[in-house]
Structures are given as C-alpha cells and as structure tokens.
Amino acid sequence: MSRADHMDVAAYALGVLDEHDTERFEEHLATCWACAAELETMVPVVGLLSDIDGETMTALEQTATDPALLDRTLVAVRAHRRRTRFRQMLASAAAVVVFGGLTGVGIASVAGGGETPRIGAQPTAPTTLDGTPSPGKSTGPNDPGTGGNEQEGEPFTAVDASTGVQLNMWLISKDFGTRIDFQLKRLPGPRTCRLMVVRKNDTTEVLSTWSVPGGGYGTTTNPLPLELSGATSVPKDDIAKLVVQSVDVNGVASPLVQVPM
Incomplete structure (x- = not known):
C-alpha cells in the first residue's frame, strides 16, 4: 500500500473524498490498524468542526490574507462555543433541581408514613342525617369539579341512601341545549340502566341507556367508575332533576339515584 493511502485518513474523516477514493480507502482501512487508530483519534475533531456553520467557514477563508481577522474570528468561535456549553450546563442544572424537588417530595412522603403533605384547610361536603353526602352541588375536594378537577361544567353529586349508588354530574350549557357528563360509582350489576331528565x-x-356487567362499576370487584356523556335540547335552567334508573326485563324502571337541580 502506498504512502498516499495512509495520508487519506483526514480527508476520509472530513468526507471530502470522492466515491472511488472512499471505496479504495475503506478497503485499505480494513487491513491497516494504524489508519484505523488514527481515524479514531479524529472523531472528536470532526465533531467540533461540525458545529461550525457556513458563515464561519467563509469568514475563516477570508482570514488567509488578514491575520487580524483570523484572530477576531477565532475569538468569536471560542466565545460561541463557551455560550453553547454554558447553556447546556444551565439546562443540566435545571434538570437536577427539578429532579431534586421531586425526590424531596418522595422522601417527605416516606418520612411522613406515606401521607401526602397537604397545604391549607380542606373543604368538606355537606351530609345528611345518615352521614351520606347531601344531593346538589358538590363542595368536597374529591367531588366533581373541585379539588383541582379540570372537568368542564357546573358540578353536582348525590348518593342514594337506600341503593348506595353515587352519581357525579357536570352540566354544560350549549347552544343546542345542555351537555351532561356523568360518573357512577357503587353501581352493582348485572343490570340495564338509563338516564332520565x-x-x-x-x-x-331518556338521554342515555347502558348495560352494567356482573362486576358493576366503582365496586370492590371493579373499582373503576362508569363515565358517560349525554345531551338534551332542554336548557339547563329548565331541568328539574336528573334520575338514573334500573330497567328490568319487562321494561319496568326503578330509581337508583337522582340529582335535583
């Protein structure tokens, strides 16, 4: 192999060889450990050169006849790289701060016996004489529309004292009437249900009908609640109440839970 082949390492690393010379050098590289080692040392240099854009390269070419311009260009390039490294360092530091803050919350939870720290007083929902939440607008931190819940609409909630079924609702006034998003918990199955306005x-x-599987919704067997949406042409101010009913095989309906407006 000629000495010229050994001198193509830099040209190959920079990608300036034509297709024929590239193939010839790669064949040589496969059997020459010296060129392979030299090529490996050039990888960081090629990475640095890749950060220099076309305007910088043009400026460097112009410095061939102007030593003072060369000095100014090199100073500008070094300053640009320092700013880039500084921004990367700030980004890394910010990530460490965020991670440290999250870790601190986790440590506080463990140290506090698993309880999540709470800030400020927590509102409580009004209850009836039997201790169940009273029907109407919800006010508790875990009730619909409060405690950070981003659900749209005016929230209502009710728990039926006899069936135990819990109904959470959000009413949204629309040009066509009213949209109703609702959630059911402690709803046993199997059964067929419907929502009446x-x-x-x-x-x-009748706004909506659905089937409840044997495990129910929001139960010990199936903890996940049932979440549905419906719509009616009735304006929200004209609604007196909303009722969830259970319908048997003969079409006879019985109330499960209702929310008065």
Whole structure:
C-alpha cells in the first residue's frame, strides 16, 4: 500500500473524498490498524468542526490574507462555543433541581408514613342525617369539579341512601341545549340502566341507556367508575332533576339515584 493511502485518513474523516477514493480507502482501512487508530483519534475533531456553520467557514477563508481577522474570528468561535456549553450546563442544572424537588417530595412522603403533605384547610361536603353526602352541588375536594378537577361544567353529586349508588354530574350549557357528563360509582350489576331528565313542567326524556356487567362499576370487584356523556335540547335552567334508573326485563324502571337541580 502506498504512502498516499495512509495520508487519506483526514480527508476520509472530513468526507471530502470522492466515491472511488472512499471505496479504495475503506478497503485499505480494513487491513491497516494504524489508519484505523488514527481515524479514531479524529472523531472528536470532526465533531467540533461540525458545529461550525457556513458563515464561519467563509469568514475563516477570508482570514488567509488578514491575520487580524483570523484572530477576531477565532475569538468569536471560542466565545460561541463557551455560550453553547454554558447553556447546556444551565439546562443540566435545571434538570437536577427539578429532579431534586421531586425526590424531596418522595422522601417527605416516606418520612411522613406515606401521607401526602397537604397545604391549607380542606373543604368538606355537606351530609345528611345518615352521614351520606347531601344531593346538589358538590363542595368536597374529591367531588366533581373541585379539588383541582379540570372537568368542564357546573358540578353536582348525590348518593342514594337506600341503593348506595353515587352519581357525579357536570352540566354544560350549549347552544343546542345542555351537555351532561356523568360518573357512577357503587353501581352493582348485572343490570340495564338509563338516564332520565325531568323538566320543570314534569315531562321526561331518556338521554342515555347502558348495560352494567356482573362486576358493576366503582365496586370492590371493579373499582373503576362508569363515565358517560349525554345531551338534551332542554336548557339547563329548565331541568328539574336528573334520575338514573334500573330497567328490568319487562321494561319496568326503578330509581337508583337522582340529582335535583
């Protein structure tokens, strides 16, 4: 192999060889450990050169006849690299601060016996004489629409004292009428259910029907609640109450839980 082949390492690393010379050098590289070792040492240099954009290269070419311009260009390039490294260092430091803050919360939870620290007083929901939340607008931190819940609409909640079924609702006024998002817990199955809207003039409308599997929703067997949406042409101010009913095989309906407006 000629000496010229050994001198193509830098040109190959910078990617300036044509296709024929590249293939010839790669064949040589496969059997020459000296060139392979030299190529490995050039990898960091090639990485640094890749950070220099076209404008910087043009400026460097112009410095061939102007030593003072060369000095200014090199100073500018070094300053740019220092700023880049400084920004990277700040980003790394910010990540460490965020991670440290999250870790601190985790440590506080462990040290406190697993309890999550709470700030400020927590509101409580009104209850009936039997201790269940009273129907109407919800006010508790875990009730719909409060305690950081981002659900849209006016929230309501109710728990039926006899069936134990819990209903959380969000009513949103729309141009077409009212959209109703609702969530059911402690709903046993299997059964067929429907949501009824009762207007203030005592007329009714079925908004939605669904089937409940044997494990139910929001139960010990299936802890996940049932979440559905419905819509009606009735304006929100004309709704007297919303009722969830259980419908048997003969079509006879019985109330499970209701929310008065």
